[in-house]
Amino acid sequence: MTVSTSPPAGPPTPRARPTSNATVRDYSVLAKIVRESGLLRRRYTYYWTRLSLAVLAFGAVWAGVALVGDSWWQLALAAALAFVLAQLAFLGHDSAHRQVFRSRPWNDWTARIIANAFVGLSISWWTAKHDAHHTAPNQVGQDPDISPGVVAFTPEVLASRRGWRGVLARRQGWFFFPLLTLEGLYLHVASVRRLVSRRPVPHRGVELPLLLSRLVLYVAALAVLLPPGIAAAFLGTQLAVFGVLLGAAFAPNHKGMPIVPAGADVDFLRRQVLMSRNIRGNPVVDLVMGGLNRQIEHHLFPSMPRPNLKDVQPLVRAYCAELGVTYTEVGFFASYRIVIGYLNDVPGRARDPFSCPLAASLGR
Incomplete structure (x- = not known):
């Protein structure tokens, strides 16, 4: 299964189930919202x-x-x-x-x-x-x-x-x-x-x-x-x-998330969100992980200053919910349990990324 990654052409219908035409526009809509929010300004x-x-x-x-x-x-x-x-x-x-x-x-x-x-x-x-x-x-x-x-x-x-x-x-x-x-x-x-x-x-x-x-x-x-x-x-x-x-x-941030086959072609927003995992925490977690605990936001906007990631997170989470794109966030210690569990059972946990949640998100 493939999804086109051709350049965005315009805004999608709000809350519409993604299609091959709509998915290529989803990131451009989010990026415009974020640019207008001022969260890409230097700190x-x-x-x-x-x-x-x-x-x-x-x-x-x-x-x-x-x-x-x-x-x-x-x-x-x-x-x-x-x-x-x-x-x-x-x-x-x-x-x-x-x-x-x-x-x-x-x-x-x-x-x-x-x-x-x-x-x-x-x-x-x-x-x-x-x-x-x-x-x-x-x-x-x-x-x-x-x-x-x-x-x-x-x-x-x-x-x-x-x-x-x-x-x-x-x-x-x-x-x-x-x-x-x-x-x-x-x-x-x-x-x-x-x-x-x-x-x-x-x-x-x-x-x-x-x-x-x-x-x-x-x-x-x-x-x-x-x-x-x-x-x-x-x-x-x-x-x-x-x-x-x-x-x-x-x-x-990624271990234990879906593995994408070599020939798969996934649109930018889903490629970054569905393969990434956020880690819940506090200022101590932010310090120890260098802000990488907000991995989804970092992958979507890699040039965004680290302190702004926490401010854009609610916006990204809400937008993913509107599109029906799974947004994964777990606790600090739970994330390491997931990593260890995945590595101990790679064949069982390296699920087909086009079953759940990716297939549902793409409407396939």
Whole structure:
């Protein structure tokens, strides 16, 4: 079954059951409403405050490392540094989506400096991967976040696992969070590999020196300031906590939602809403997840400043209800239960996306 994605031609009949002609116009109607609401305006005070506080916190943690010295309390500072780096990574994410400034170069260079110089990640590598995810979330062969890897996200990949790999894959949900402790190391390694590869990389001449300098200076600072055992424990703790914080922010947003077949053609609004999941919460959840808990709104309007997502959410929810498009939102801990349950039973839970709720939403 396919749905045309040709350009919108005009507003649909309110509350009409979607048809192949109406669905292609649904997003343009919503986008016009959101533009007129003013929620796409930049939030400079918010972002300059967040950026300043994050950089100050980064410096404060390193000052603490120097002052505490030879003590296992350094592990608490390692966890604190991981939290600060995660917050910087979220700000880099926002800037890469051009949420922060009106100027494209300002956004791009802010993301480049935050990612490479502070966090130690290649923004070019991450942006290419993340843009592909936004283009086709949960679509086989197009979304790199569900591509074959350590974790099998689709029945086809799971079926290809044999022997001990197959046994582990059938209970991979229980290993998911332990595996996230390696995510921080993986992100650094993948970034370096991309920048030293022969593949074309924008601004490689800037990113590679920044990234390598950050990684080398980080390890050198630990070696100078701390005894070897504590330095190694600090590095391991920081990488593990950083990986869990980032992975736990991204994983609940799509894992366990419908998997889209490789050849499917779904209109933009339903592609983004039906494959995404929001996480209910409070300011603490917003902080820990970097605003990604409002994933539906973020996917519909990726350049919308993070603090405006909570304001557009009621509008999006009401519009989806009017169209009969399923809008999924669950609690914080419930989202992780869903992810673990899905990964432990991929064949049973990777349902046909054109049964329920997608088929009903498309009127097929």
